[in-house]
Amino acid sequence: MTAAPSLPRIAVVGSGIGGLTLAAALAASGTPCEVFEQTRSMTETGAGVQLAPNAARHLRRLGLRPALDEQGVAVEEMRVYGWAGGTIAATPFGAACEMLYGAPYYAVHRADLQQALLRLVGPRPLRLGHRLKAVRRDGEDMVLAFEDGTTRRADLVVGADGIHSVVREHLVRDAPVFSGLGVFRGLVPVERLPAEAREPLIRIWLGPGRHFVCYPVSSGRLMSFAAIAPLAGAGAESWSAAGDPAELVAAFAGWRGLVSDITRAAGTVRRWALHDRPELRTWSSDRLTVLGDAAHPMLPFMAQGANQAVEDAVELASQLAGAHRDEVPGVLAGYERARAPRTAAVQQGSRAHADAMHLPDGPQQRERDLAMRRSAGLRGLRERAWLYGHEAGAVTPA
Numbered sequence: 001m002t003a004a005p006s007l008p009r010i011a012v013v014g015s016g017i018g019g020l021t022l023a024a025a026l027a028a029s030g031t032p033c034e035v036f037e038q039t040r041s042m043t044e045t046g047a048g049v050q051l052a053p054n055a056a057r058h059l060r061r062l063g064l065r066p067a068l069d070e071q072g073v074a075v076e077e078m079r080v081y082g083w084a085g086g087t088i089a090a091t092p093f094g095a096a097c098e099m100l101y102g103a104p105y106y107a108v109h110r111a112d113l114q115q116a117l118l119r120l121v122g123p124r125p126l127r128l129g130h131r132l133k134a135v136r137r138d139g140e141d142m143v144l145a146f147e148d149g150t151t152r153r154a155d156l157v158v159g160a161d162g163i164h165s166v167v168r169e170h171l172v173r174d175a176p177v178f179s180g181l182g183v184f185r186g187l188v189p190v191e192r193l194p195a196e197a198r199e200p201l202i203r204i205w206l207g208p209g210r211h212f213v214c215y216p217v218s219s220g221r222l223m224s225f226a227a228i229a230p231l232a233g234a235g236a237e238s239w240s241a242a243g244d245p246a247e248l249v250a251a252f253a254g255w256r257g258l259v260s261d262i263t264r265a266a267g268t269v270r271r272w273a274l275h276d277r278p279e280l281r282t283w284s285s286d287r288l289t290v291l292g293d294a295a296h297p298m299l300p301f302m303a304q305g306a307n308q309a310v311e312d313a314v315e316l317a318s319q320l321a322g323a324h325r326d327e328v329p330g331v332l333a334g335y336e337r338a339r340a341p342r343t344a345a346v347q348q349g350s351r352a353h354a355d356a357m358h359l360p361d362g363p364q365q366r367e368r369d370l371a372m373r374r375s376a377g378l379r380g381l382r383e384r385a386w387l388y389g390h391e392a393g394a395v396t397p398a
């Protein structure tokens with residue numbers, strides 16, 4: 001790998017949302033890197049992803065505004081319903097998000113987002129077909145060893161290699177923790193659904209032990225859904241594991257509104273088990289660090305995993321801008337200081353949400369609904385300032 005004599009040689013492992021955002025943010029500050037990705041072609045199979053203003057703001061600054069405006073859906077409102085009908089709470093996004101937090105709340109197809117990030121990064125830094133097997137220290141260098149037998153030397157290794165991170169193994173010995181829940185995911189063309197499906201809303205239905213989320217993506221042409229329900233075994237954990245549409249219908253039988261329309265219209269369904277990991281005590285050595293799911297895989301109940309990966313990437317790139325090789329250890333310490341407390345709070349919040357969202361019908365559920373109603377509306381949106389208003393990449397004091 002070549003870089004100007006004083007600049008660190010940076011190896012990013014993984015080209016998911018986190019790795020690609022880091023490459024784009026580094027490029028924007030004139031810092032070169034290489035991105036090593038295990039897959040041979042960049043074809044994203046996942047469904048939708050919610051981009052809250054805390055990430056959307058940065059992605060727009062990096063140049064994704066036209067792509068997000070054209071291919072994403074700017075969400076007007078988040079509505080929460082009971083499984084048997086009735087609105088529990090509604091929170092306005094739309095212009096209110098833009099006014100309070102400087103960007104809309106977007107719903108996007110992961111493939112659209114990945115392609116837009118790829119256009120921003122360009123083909124030069126990408127090294128496809130490179131599956132990292134191990135990383136080790138050799139004197140002042142880090143050595144990356146790939147499955148095909150090749151190696152690469154770097155001054156800094158950034159693990160953006162997801163929940164099964166190989167880079168994380170350099171820091172800690174732990175394993176994904178199964179939540180007991182699984183998720184069915186899929187996309188349904190909106191013309192197969194009632195007209196209300198075209199509204200730019202995030203809709204969430206809550207029921208005992210399970211919940212259902214849907215929102216339009218791809219300029220409003222497709223409805224993305226995630227249906228979360230108990231799962232007997234830990235099972236495979238992949239974006240592409242096949243699910244059985246009949247099981248999806250059965251798992252949400254009797255649920256009202258669009259839930260029943262979507263489950264019956266769903267063709268191809270993906271299903272996998274939901275995991276997170278314990279909080280990471282140490283994110284970095286002097287020449288290696290992690291970001292995104294490699295650092296803090298979280299349950300999807302705050303829809304923040306990818307958003308936090310974007311924040312990590314922006315923070316790390318901003319601290320690396322102009323840094324010399326010998327400054328890397330200090331940069332990594334600053335990055336960890338800036339990111340660890342925030343991502344731990346979101347990881348814990350996501351776990352806590354799982355219990356609250358899945359209460360059985362009864363007094364506790366009614367109390368929860370009242371509390372949700374109180375913290376909805378514009379007031380509720382303002383209360384999320386800690387989440388949506390956070391400015392990653394702002395200088396943190398030592």
Ligand SMILES: Cc1cc2nc3c(=O)[nH]c(=O)nc-3n(C[C@H](O)[C@H](O)[C@H](O)COP(=O)(O)OP(=O)(O)OC[C@H]3O[C@@H](n4cnc5c(N)ncnc54)[C@H](O)[C@@H]3O)c2cc1C
Binds near residue numbers: 036048161300
């Ligand atoms: C059901 C569900 C819904 C979700 N909804 C949302 C949402 O609405 N909003 C949100 O913000 N987040 C959401 N998330 C979370 C979000 O998808 C993840 O947090 C995010 O994709 C993590 O991005 P990443 O780049 O860190 O990792 P990944 O997207 O997992 O990317 C890792 C990359 O590394 C590559 N890789 C892995 N191992 C190696 C290796 N050994 N060598 C080389 N390359 C390797 C992989 O091929 C992949 O390209 C959801 C998650 C789930 C499960």
